[in-house]
Amino acid sequence: MQMKTSVEQSVCAILLLHMLPDKAVLPGEVISQQLGASPTYFQKILRKLVRADLITSVPGVKGGFRLEKKPEEIQVYDIYLAIEGRQSLYSSSGTLSHMLHLNLEENYCMINDLMEEAEEAWIAVLQRETVASLSQKLNINQFQLNIDALQALVNEKMVV
Amino acid sequence: MQMKTSVEQSVCAILLLHMLPDKAVLPGEVISQQLGASPTYFQKILRKLVRADLITSVPGVKGGFRLEKKPEEIQVYDIYLAIEGRQSLYSSSGTLSHMLHLNLEENYCMINDLMEEAEEAWIAVLQRETVASLSQKLNINQFQLNIDALQALVNEKMVV
DNA sequence: GTACTTTTACTCGGATACCGTCTGTCCGAGTAATTATGG
DNA sequence: CCATAATTACTCGGACAGACGGTATCCGAGTAAAAGTAC
Numbered sequence: 469m470q471m472k473t474s475v476e477q478s479v480c481a482i483l484l485l486h487m488l489p490d491k492a493v494l495p496g497e498v499i500s501q502q503l504g505a506s507p508t509y510f511q512k513i514l515r516k517l518v519r520a521d522l523i524t525s526v527p528g529v530k531g532g533f534r535l536e537k538k539p540e541e542i543q544v545y546d547i548y549l550a551i552e553g554r555q556s557l558y559s560s561s562g563t564l565s566h567m568l569h570l571n572l573e574e575n576y577c578m579i580n581d582l583m584e585e586a587e588e589a590w591i592a593v594l595q596r597e598t599v600a601s602l603s604q605k606l607n608i609n610q611f612q613l614n615i616d617a618l619q620a621l622v623n624e625k626m627v628v
Numbered sequence: 629m630q631m632k633t634s635v636e637q638s639v640c641a642i643l644l645l646h647m648l649p650d651k652a653v654l655p656g657e658v659i660s661q662q663l664g665a666s667p668t669y670f671q672k673i674l675r676k677l678v679r680a681d682l683i684t685s686v687p688g689v690k691g692g693f694r695l696e697k698k699p700e701e702i703q704v705y706d707i708y709l710a711i712e713g714r715q716s717l718y719s720s721s722g723t724l725s726h727m728l729h730l731n732l733e734e735n736y737c738m739i740n741d742l743m744e745e746a747e748e749a750w751i752a753v754l755q756r757e758t759v760a761s762l763s764q765k766l767n768i769n770q771f772q773l774n775i776d777a778l779q780a781l782v783n784e785k786m787v788v
Numbered sequence: 789g790t791a792c793t794t795t796t797a798c799t800c801g802g803a804t805a806c807c808g809t810c811t812g813t814c815c816g817a818g819t820a821a822t823t824a825t826g827g
Numbered sequence: 828c829c830a831t832a833a834t835t836a837c838t839c840g841g842a843c844a845g846a847c848g849g850t851a852t853c854c855g856a857g858t859a860a861a862a863g864t865a866c
Contacts, residue, residue: 471629471718471743472810479739480723495837504726509812515839527838528820544742558631563640566664568774578765579639582704583631586753593746605738614728632849655798669851675800687799688859 474513475551477505479602481514482547485523485535486603487619488626493532498625502618513551520550530627539603545594557590558583634673635711637665639762641674642707645683645695646763647779648786653692658785673711680710690787699763705754717750718743 481499488494496514500507514533517523524536535542560580606615641659648654656674660667674693677683684696695702720740766775 469629469631469712469717470715473721473723474810476718476721476723476739480727483724484727497837502727503723505723506812508814509810511838512812512840518838525838526820527818527836529836530821531819531837533838552629555630557629558636561633561636563633563636563663563665564643567640567644567662569777570774578762579636582753582757582762586750589753590746590750593742593749597742602738602742614730618728634849657798666851668853669849671799672801672851678799685799686859687797687857689797690860691798691858693799 469557471548472551474510475548477503477510478513478517478547478551479544481510482517482522482535482542482599483603483606484618485533486539486599487615488534491534492626493526493530493534494626495532499533502621516550517547520546522546522550532627538600540598540600542599543595544597544599544602545591548594556584557587629717631708632711634670635708637663637670638673638677638707638711639704641670642677642682642695642702642759643763643766645693646699646759647775648694651694652786653686653690653694654786655692659693662781676710677707680706682706682710692787698760700758700760702759703755704757704759704762705751708754716744717747 480503484499484502485494496511497507499514500510503510505513514523514525518525518533521536522542523533525531525533558580560577562577564577564579640663644659644662645654656671657667659674660670663670665673674683674685678685678693681696682702683693685691685693718740720737722737724737724739
């Protein structure tokens with residue numbers, strides 16, 4: 469039970485796109501390269517973010533990807549959902565009902581209730597943080613230096 | 629990213645063992661049968677619970693499994709840990725550091741902090757509930773009826 | 789009836805197989821800007 | 828110089844392969860109670 473690494477990569481990719489000026493796009497290959505991810509595979513991950521309406525894609529020469537929503541409207545949980553899908557961390561297989569010889573009609577399960585409550589607490593934390601707040605946390609300490617360097621590099625590669 | 633079904637089965641198995649009188653044991657095959665689980669496979673799951681000191685095993689004829697700890701001392705999270713292990717839901721692959729061109733020394737990652745906080749909130753819920761409190765919730769409504777029937781069945785199969 | 793042996797019913801660990809999922813690669817198709825070409 | 832065609836650089840979707848983990852099965856070994864056997 470472990471989160472896909474593509475979730476972490478997606479968060480980073482969106483943080484990267486957040487540095488772009490308005491209307492500018494960044495090709496998928498440049499993004500993958502910055503993240504150190506497999507270009508051909510991460511292209512498919514980017515597609516998931518597009519389908520979730522988190523980013524937009526522009527085909528053709530000088531095409532690429534750009535943020536679709538405002539940074540403060542993208543929760544980390546949204547990114548998680550885009551990659552991992554909507555199924556919850558726990559899904560009852562009805563073992564308790566089977567053990568108690570209950571028919572499937574009254575399939576109520578205490579364990580399910582508990583797990584759902586735990587998941588809701590987990591989700592709440594991921595919903596609290598947005599791309600905007602994450603980005604703000606980057607603008608402190610030694611991070612700013614590296615961001616500036618990255619920004620310069622992005623400015624080379626991006627297309628307006 | 630989904631919890632193993634063996635976690636749910638383990639919780640049910642421990643609830644089942646909780647119904648036994650002191651010193652009585654129940655063979656693994658009877659337990660599996662009650663849960664509707666694969667006997668040969670669930671034997672290995674029971675081994676995990678033994679290694680985690682949640683239950684005890686007695687070899688030989690008239691052997692089986694019995695609760696090791698007191699019900700109020702077994703948190704649902706303990707059962708989860710016994711099955712899924714101690715690795716957290718999220719583990720950073722260092723993508724953010726790579727993107728910012730930071731050397732691995734200063735591998736600090738904001739995303740990691742957020743994920744850990746979310747996981748702690750999740751864990752807290754699973755730690756709150758114990759086998760005792762779960763079992764108490766069973767003793768309400770229509771559940772008691774089915775428990776009594778199960779209890780009778782268990783009394784047949786158990787060994788003192 | 790007591791001592792010893794055999795059977796029986798369990799747990800335990802290793803080896804192995806199946807299957808689904810995540811990762812990763814490759815290819816052809818679609819799209820749009822750029823470039824080349826022809827008059 | 829202008830219209831059209833070809834090239835180029837992207838995204839997009841499907842097919843496929845490899846690795847890994849969870850589920851599942853089988854087997855031999857260990858263990859202890861029960862049953863059988865010999866005296």
